[in-house]
Amino acid sequence: MTSEKIPSTKKPEAPSSAVETAEASYSSEIVEKVENSFSPENKGFFNRISEGAKEMAHSAYEGLYKIPGVNKVVGKMEIAYNQFWIDKNEEKKAGLRDKLNGFDRKTSALDKSKSDAEDLMRRMKIEDKNIPTGSLLLKLKEWDKQKADLLNKRDAVQTKFEARENKVKLFTNERDRIADKLIGHYNEKLGPLEKNLSDLNTSRDELELTFAVAEMRHRDKTVELDKLDKEKTRLEGLLRETGMSDRQIKDFESVKYMDESIASGREEIRLEKELLAKKEREIEIKIAKAEEKANPFRDKKNEFIRVKDSRPIDMGVKPREKVEEHEDREKINIHERHKGINKDEAKDVVPKVGGLAQWVSQGAVQFEKPMRIVDITPDPVSGEMYVFFEGSNVGVRLSEVESAERGDEVEEAEKKLEELDKDKEKLSTLDYIIKWNDFLKGKYKKEALAEIVEPKDFLKATRLSGDYKLEFADFKKLMFKYLKYKKISSREKFTRDINGFEKSIGVQE
Amino acid sequence: MKTDKNITKDQNIQDINKQLEDLAARVKKAVGEIKETSIETNTRVEEINSEVDKTIGEIDGICSDLDKADKEAEDGLDSLILKQAEELVTE
Numbered sequence: 023m024t025s026e027k028i029p030s031t032k033k034p035e036a037p038s039s040a041v042e043t044a045e046a047s048y049s050s051e052i053v054e055k056v057e058n059s060f061s062p063e064n065k066g067f068f069n070r071i072s073e074g075a076k077e078m079a080h081s082a083y084e085g086l087y088k089i090p091g092v093n094k095v096v097g098k099m100e101i102a103y104n105q106f107w108i109d110k111n112e113e114k115k116a117g118l119r120d121k122l123n124g125f126d127r128k129t130s131a132l133d134k135s136k137s138d139a140e141d142l143m144r145r146m147k148i149e150d151k152n153i154p155t156g157s158l159l160l161k162l163k164e165w166d167k168q169k170a171d172l173l174n175k176r177d178a179v180q181t182k183f184e185a186r187e188n189k190v191k192l193f194t195n196e197r198d199r200i201a202d203k204l205i206g207h208y209n210e211k212l213g214p215l216e217k218n219l220s221d222l223n224t225s226r227d228e229l230e231l232t233f234a235v236a237e238m239r240h241r242d243k244t245v246e247l248d249k250l251d252k253e254k255t256r257l258e259g260l261l262r263e264t265g266m267s268d269r270q271i272k273d274f275e276s277v278k279y280m281d282e283s284i285a286s287g288r289e290e291i292r293l294e295k296e297l298l299a300k301k302e303r304e305i306e307i308k309i310a311k312a313e314e315k316a317n318p319f320r321d322k323k324n325e326f327i328r329v330k331d332s333r334p335i336d337m338g339v340k341p342r343e344k345v346e347e348h349e350d351r352e353k354i355n356i357h358e359r360h361k362g363i364n365k366d367e368a369k370d371v372v373p374k375v376g377g378l379a380q381w382v383s384q385g386a387v388q389f390e391k392p393m394r395i396v397d398i399t400p401d402p403v404s405g406e407m408y409v410f411f412e413g414s415n416v417g418v419r420l421s422e423v424e425s426a427e428r429g430d431e432v433e434e435a436e437k438k439l440e441e442l443d444k445d446k447e448k449l450s451t452l453d454y455i456i457k458w459n460d461f462l463k464g465k466y467k468k469e470a471l472a473e474i475v476e477p478k479d480f481l482k483a484t485r486l487s488g489d490y491k492l493e494f495a496d497f498k499k500l501m502f503k504y505l506k507y508k509k510i511s512s513r514e515k516f517t518r519d520i521n522g523f524e525k526s527i528g529v530q531e
Numbered sequence: 532m533k534t535d536k537n538i539t540k541d542q543n544i545q546d547i548n549k550q551l552e553d554l555a556a557r558v559k560k561a562v563g564e565i566k567e568t569s570i571e572t573n574t575r576v577e578e579i580n581s582e583v584d585k586t587i588g589e590i591d592g593i594c595s596d597l598d599k600a601d602k603e604a605e606d607g608l609d610s611l612i613l614k615q616a617e618e619l620v621t622e
Contacts (some may be wrong), residue, residue: 061606067613074620079613095601098608110619189618196611204604208597215593221586229579236572243565250558257554260547264540276551280558287562294569301576305583312587319597414546417539485571 056083059094082106093318095204096325102197103329111190118183125176132169136162201330208323215316222309227507228483229305234503235484236298238496240291247287254280256388263418373398373409378426381411381418392426449527452488454497455480461523473510480504494524 056079060068068076082104086097139162143155254277261271271277373379378392393411398420400407408417449457455477462470481488483504492500498520505511511519 059605060609064606064609064613067610071613071617072620075613075617078616078620082612082616095605095608098605098612101612102608107615107619114619193611193615197608200604200607200611204600207600211593211597211600215590218586218590218593222583222590225579225583225586229576232572232575232579236568239568243561243568246561247558250554250561253554254551254558257547257551261544264543264547266544274548274551276548276555279555280551283555283558283562287558287565290562290565290569294565294572298572298576301580305576305580308583308587312590315594316590319594322601417543485575 052084052087053080055087056080059083059087093322093325096322096329099201099204099326099329102200107193108190111186111193115183115186115190118179118186121179122176122183125172125179129169129172129176132165132172136165136169139165198330201326205323205326205330208319208326212320212323215319219313219316222312224507224509226306226309227503229302231483231500231503231507233298233302234499235486236294238492238500240295243287244291247284250280251284252390254284259383259388260414373420373423373425379409379411379423380426381409381422382424383422395423448491448493449497450489451481451484451486451492451497452477454492454501457527458501458523461526462519464526465519465522473505475501475504475510479508483507494527498524 057065057068068079071079082101086092086094086101139158143158146153146155258271258277261274262268272281373395375395375398377395379395380392381388389411393413395409396412397410398407399410399417407420409420409423410417455475459470459474462473466473477488480501484500486492501520502513502516505516506513
């Protein structure tokens with residue numbers, strides 16, 4: 023029995039010569055894989071079919087197991103939809119059709135002979151020729167019998183022909199039913215699947231927003247702890263100036279408390295950062311795995327339709343929007359702070375009462391900003407001059423005080439800069455939202471309505487209070503993540519708007 | 532009897548101590564806020580995590596359902612292909 027080879031349904035992923043070679047050397051491993059892929063019921067049926075049919079089935083399934091990564095159900099559908107089956111049926115039908123034509127030709131010939139004989143008999147009767155017609159009548163009967171036999175045989179072939187036609191119809195109907203049922207099932211399930219995947223994206227966006235807020239708050243608190251620590255060091259320095267030893271200073275309850283609390287605060291931030299980073303990774307991995315699992319199903323439905331239509335289809339669907347990869351961390355603009363007093367300008371000037379001065383101990387500036395001198399007086403015992411500053415009873419050696427008199431301008435400039443910096447960098451969250459909405463209304467008029475940020479919702483999503491002070495860079499980052507989470511604005515549009523907004527409120531980073 | 536210098540020194544220390552206590556109160560507030568932020572963030576992250584788990588559970592359910600439909604279709608197609616092969620060969 024000859025083996026019927028079904029043409030490969032696979033796309034030309036391997037050179038045809040390679041495929042042919044592989045086909046020639048039929049791998050028993052593939053045969054085993056094919057047979058093991060059947061359900062017990064199909065395996066039982068497979069064992070009962072003829073060797074020729076088995077070879078044909080192996081040939082059909084071969085490509086499916088030879089090329090890794092081929093989706094089984096799509097591949098099997100491709101096999102079922104392969105024109106091979108229709109062509110083979112057409113071949114069989116053509117043979118039967120030839121037979122039917124043969125019968126038709128023979129019956130026509132008999133009909134013609136019979137008609138000619140009857141014609142002859144009629145003419146003989148008219149001419150009254152006394153010629154015996156018995157043999158002709160016998161022949162006519164014989165032809166009738168032959169025709170009846172032919173018609174019976176033809177009917178049998180006709181039945182086979184119709185049965186073949188019906189089988190093709192049954193095959194295509196059953197094949198379409200399976201495909202339609204599967205596509206219908208996919209249609210029913212893909213909607214909820216898409217919704218779930220979209221929900222995962224929303225969760226991811228919300229997570230990003232939460233982490234961005236946490237990151238900002240950690241940074242703000244770290245800065246605050248640093249400032250408090252510096253202030254503590256300054257006060258310890260003042261205690262040292264009174265002649266207290268380091269040990270005595272460390273015994274102060276408040277100093278002890280602060281040492282422990284500042285350290286624990288920093289540790290809390292460090293641990294929290296670690297925990298959040300770990301959690302972020304875990305959730306990201308979970309989401310990625312779920313997407314990886316779901317994505318093939320999204321693609322499969324289109325594959326089914328393509329196979330069913332037996333032609334490549336252009337679904338007219340945009341490629342799935344890959345979730346835009348976000349930079350893990352957006353740049354946090356660190357605004358360069360002004361330098362301290364220009365010592366070269368200040369050191370030549372003698373500190374005087376009413377003037378501004380800085381306390382410099384062991385080369386380190388002790389005050390956050392120059393303080394006003396309220397008194398300069400000698401120590402009654404040593405005679406050494408001490409300087410007293412506004413708001414403090416602590417005397418500082420004159421030798422450790424540097425005038426900021428000529429630095430007045432510097433200080434003023436610094437103050438202005440600081441004020442300006444504060445104004446520019448730190449607005450309350452609510453102020454930012456109001457200004458942002460005003461900016462959008464000004465730019466887009468009525469069309470801005472869809473993009474207006476509801477302050478309550480923003481504050482709820484970020485869990486910030488309305489008066490929480492934000493640097494512009496933080497506002498930008500949080501607003502971007504908030505809009506993404508709420509699916510309000512695209513990255514491109516946001517970039518355009520935020521740049522315009524930045525200019526409109528006069529921020530210069 | 533305390534000298535003027537000692538009196539000034541004591542006053543200075545008291546003054547500094549007062550400032551230290553004020554500072555300690557600010558530190559306490561800051562550390563409290565840090566802890567509060569941590570709790571708040573963790574609570575929200577856990578809520579999101581639960582939502583993610585729930586959604587993933589639903590996705591798993593759908594995928595398993597579609598897997599089942601795939602298998603059923605595969606079996607149907609196998610049966611059809613085998614019958615067709617047998618018919619084509621035997622007739």
